[in-house]
Amino acid sequence: MKPAPxxxxxxxxxxxxxxxxxxxxxxxxxxxALVDMPLPTRKTENWKYSSKYLKLTDEMASTLPSQGKxxxxxxxxxxxxxxxxxxxxPEASEFPKADGIRVASFxxxxxxxxxxxxxxxxxxxxxxxxxxxxxNAARFEDGLLIRLKPDAVxxxxxxxxxxxxxxxxxxAFPRIFVDAGRxxxxxxxxxxxxxxxxxxxxxxxxxxxxxxxxxxxNVRLTMEGENVQHIGATGVRQQRNARFESHTVGFGGPLxxxxxxxxxxxxxxxxxxxxxxxTQGKQHFDNHxxxxxxxxxxxxxxxxxxxxxxxxxxxxxxxxxxxQDAQKSNADMNNKNLLLSNGAxxxxxxxxxxxxxxxxxxxxxxxxxLDEISLFYLVSRGIARREANVLLTMxxxxxxxxxxxxxxxxxxxxxxxxxxxxxxxxxV
Amino acid sequence: xxxxxxxxxxxEGKEILKGINLEIKAGEVHAIMGPNxxxxxxxxxxxxxxxxxxxxxxxxxxxxxxxxxLETEERARExxxxxxxxxxxxxxxxxxxxxxxxxxxxxxxxxxxxxxAAEFMKLAKEVSKQVDLDPSFLKRGVNEGFSxxxxxxNEIMQALLLQPKLAILDETDSGLDIDALKxxxxxxxALRSEDRAILMVTxxxxxxxxxxxxYVHVLAGGRIIKSGGRExxxxxxxxxxxxxxxxxxETADSAAN
Numbered sequence: 001m002k003p004a005p006x007x008x009x010x011x012x013x014x015x016x017x018x019x020x021x022x023x024x025x026x027x028x029x030x031x032x033a034l035v036d037m038p039l040p041t042r043k044t045e046n047w048k049y050s051s052k053y054l055k056l057t058d059e060m061a062s063t064l065p066s067q068g069k070x071x072x073x074x075x076x077x078x079x080x081x082x083x084x085x086x087x088x089x090p091e092a093s094e095f096p097k098a099d100g101i102r103v104a105s106f107x108x109x110x111x112x113x114x115x116x117x118x119x120x121x122x123x124x125x126x127x128x129x130x131x132x133x134x135x136n137a138a139r140f141e142d143g144l145l146i147r148l149k150p151d152a153v154x155x156x157x158x159x160x161x162x163x164x165x166x167x168x169x170x171x172a173f174p175r176i177f178v179d180a181g182r183x184x185x186x187x188x189x190x191x192x193x194x195x196x197x198x199x200x201x202x203x204x205x206x207x208x209x210x211x212x213x214x215x216x217x218n219v220r221l222t223m224e225g226e227n228v229q230h231i232g233a234t235g236v237r238q239q240r241n242a243r244f245e246s247h248t249v250g251f252g253g254p255l256x257x258x259x260x261x262x263x264x265x266x267x268x269x270x271x272x273x274x275x276x277x278x279t280q281g282k283q284h285f286d287n288h289x290x291x292x293x294x295x296x297x298x299x300x301x302x303x304x305x306x307x308x309x310x311x312x313x314x315x316x317x318x319x320x321x322x323x324q325d326a327q328k329s330n331a332d333m334n335n336k337n338l339l340l341s342n343g344a345x346x347x348x349x350x351x352x353x354x355x356x357x358x359x360x361x362x363x364x365x366x367x368x369x370l371d372e373i374s375l376f377y378l379v380s381r382g383i384a385r386r387e388a389n390v391l392l393t394m395x396x397x398x399x400x401x402x403x404x405x406x407x408x409x410x411x412x413x414x415x416x417x418x419x420x421x422x423x424x425x426x427x428v
Numbered sequence: 429x430x431x432x433x434x435x436x437x438x439x440e441g442k443e444i445l446k447g448i449n450l451e452i453k454a455g456e457v458h459a460i461m462g463p464n465x466x467x468x469x470x471x472x473x474x475x476x477x478x479x480x481x482x483x484x485x486x487x488x489x490x491x492x493x494x495x496x497x498l499e500t501e502e503r504a505r506e507x508x509x510x511x512x513x514x515x516x517x518x519x520x521x522x523x524x525x526x527x528x529x530x531x532x533x534x535x536x537x538x539x540x541x542x543x544x545a546a547e548f549m550k551l552a553k554e555v556s557k558q559v560d561l562d563p564s565f566l567k568r569g570v571n572e573g574f575s576x577x578x579x580x581x582n583e584i585m586q587a588l589l590l591q592p593k594l595a596i597l598d599e600t601d602s603g604l605d606i607d608a609l610k611x612x613x614x615x616x617x618a619l620r621s622e623d624r625a626i627l628m629v630t631x632x633x634x635x636x637x638x639x640x641x642x643y644v645h646v647l648a649g650g651r652i653i654k655s656g657g658r659e660x661x662x663x664x665x666x667x668x669x670x671x672x673x674x675x676x677x678e679t680a681d682s683a684a685n
Contacts, residue, residue: 371516372480374518377512378518378526378530379477379501380476380477380478380500380503380504380509380510381504381509381526381529381530381533382530382590383501383529383530383533384501384533385499385501387533391518391521391525391529392518394520394521395519396520397520398521
């Protein structure tokens with residue numbers, strides 16, 4: 001039998017030494033741990049549908065240069081942090097400055113802060129589940145630290161622009177760590193974009209630690225180009241009465257993977273996860289989510305919608321794990337899928353693991369096509385067929401897009417969705 | 429205006445319409461009555477262009493143009509309007525957005541300027557009053573959670589907005605209480621004009637008390653077996669479809685109840 005492929009050693013050589021000592025050490029340890037890491041294959045359960053899209057070449061092992069034209073994101077109003085190929089660009093960024101709120105580049109941390117952070121990184125993610133995203137800890141060159149002291153409220157949303165310039169093959173490893181103190185509040189928007197056309201990988205990890213009563217909203221727009229393989233993981237741990245809200249809008253690519261793992265560890269915790277994915281051409285997108293009800297009396301609500309056109313492929317795997325002591329858990333997961341062509345593929349798998357006996361747990365998954373009768377109704381009023389298709393497709397995801405809490409982000413999503421519709425329905 | 433000649437149509441290989449002949453002139457109101465399964469709704473759907481029905485023979489001419497050559501949306505733009513028996517619920521598309529898109533598609537077709545959101549809102553509010561629908565219905569999803577009567581009023585509202593040449597009303601009276609029937613009938617009567625024709629498809633004659641037709645046709649087994657004036661409808665009500673030798677299970681059932 002052929003041995004399973006492993007990660008090329010080239011991917012474990014991290015170059016930049018600009019981080020504080022504690023983080024450099026952490027990175028080195030993580031790198032050592034990943035030697036001979038098997039790459040996912042179709043036999044790897046949680047990569048079953050997606051491993052064939054993963055194409056890591058040795059050229060992609062090098063770190064993309066972090067200097068250069070970094071003046072992106074200037075159109076974003078208010079607080080913004082610009083990452084260029086995984087490294088924060090202070091001159092292009094607008095850091096929030098307020099009492100009780102610390103927002104800083106990993107590179108600017110003093111030894112004590114760096115040591116504290118090194119102990120906290122990766123504690124929200126399950127190594128076995130995220131696999132490839134673990135590479136981030138072995139390779140990150142920079143990161144964004146956000147610490148909110150108890151009761152601190154970030155007065156405006158913080159936009160984080162992750163820009164990748166793919167003028168040569170390589171990879172970028174941006175990272176964010178959010179430590180939200182008791183009853184603090186913040187909204188964080190992550191937008192992933194790219195320029196250039198060489199094959200590159202974005203390998204990104206975002207972590208949230210929510211203390212009692214903290215409220216965090218996270219918006220994630222995945223919108224890189226056709227040459228970018230995106231492997232992302234988001235880890236969340238919530239204490240008593242904390243609330244986490246996630247809105248993701250993803251556009252397909254050669255490989256798109258997002259793992260979202262939420263642990264409800266204190267009573268009264270709540271999370272709401274909304275996701276929209278559209279794919280066309282030969283694109284791919286794979287969302288894997290896990291919600292763990294560890295403590296009793298928590299609520300989770302998850303709604304994901306996928307739209308796949310042409311020969312594209314969307315995957316959704318939603319797991320809800322209710323631990324033995326998590327009585328009175330309330331979990332609701334819903335995944336609806338729309339296939340716009342016979343050549344498109346959608347794989348959906350809701351998974352429930354329930355070890356407590358007094359819980360309410362609902363899940364549903366459907367796959368369908370545009371409704372012919374609705375289409376007939378619209379065109380019978382003189383509406384062009386193309387426009388009717390767009391109206392119905394948009395209707396399928398509108399409810400989720402409209403829930404994104406920021407108008408500028410909704411507009412960005414709408415603009416991109418309209419481009420998607422233009423390409424998808426041009427021949428109707 | 430509309431000339432139907434020897435129209436045959438089938439669905440899933442089963443022939444439903446077996447040679448319909450019908451002439452409708454501008455300004456006229458025609459009623460097509462018949463028992464369930466006679467082909468009434470099929471005729472409405474075929475005229476509007478539902479592709480689930482296949483026309484196997486015959487022709488339909490609308491103002492000199494061969495209707496059967498046109499796509500559904502082109503028929504609508506040429507002035508065909510079908511008020512659905514079962515209006516479709518489309519959550520996620522607001523009624524206002526739907527109506528405005530439709531009205532602007534028509535305006536564009538006629539070479540008129542499209543209406544902006546504010547202009548259209550004003551118009552839509554006026555027309556919604558005419559059919560006694562609260563303007564809040566404009567903001568809801570198309571027919572989403574509407575009662576049966578509200579859906580029918582929304583259909584008539586669309587007819588009033590789109591100002592068709594030929595309005596086909598498919599069982600518009602079904603599921604309406606007396607008050608709603610009055611509102612809907614008033615709406616339809618407001619549509620009556622010298623340059624517009626109305627084709628009403630109905631099982632019962634009660635709608636015809638409110639919208640008085642010029643002609644009544646009885647459809648059975650996919651053919652028009654009798655035509656007459658308004659008195660034909662009254663006679664049918666009195667004597668039932670059995671009078672014409674037609675088996676009507678639903679009428680028999682309701683009589684038994």
